[in-house]
Amino acid sequence: MRTGVVAKVANLSQSVYERLCQVPKGKVTTYKALATACGTRAYRAVGKILSANPNIPRVPCHRVVMSDGRLGGYARGLAEKRRLLEAEGVTIVDGTIAEFERLRWRFD
């Protein structure tokens, strides 16, 4: 049944987490890209989903940033998010991801 095209998902959260988990270390993605990859345009809902379950270390929520390259938000605090990203080799200058376009992860 998966035609591989749209595959709309009732459980957006599960789809979001699944996509997010495929983002490799040292790379980042955006709320919009994530939503689009899941076949939806609910950019804001994605952020809400991530905030709903931020305690899961299995899900690298810290790799999700804004389309502008800014950090966006993090339930545990932006300082923590920044630290985690930098620990993966991502440089952040004045709250913005350096080489953002280059570090962007592309979904299939």
Place this chain on the structure above:
DNA sequence: TATTTGACCAAGA
């Protein structure tokens, strides 16, 4: 069921 809200986005002023 209807209204409000949100870890957003893009375009205007």
Place this chain on the structure above:
DNA sequence: ATCTTGGCCAAAT
């Protein structure tokens, strides 16, 4: 450059 506005769609209330 920053600030405001309208829009987006799923989830919470």
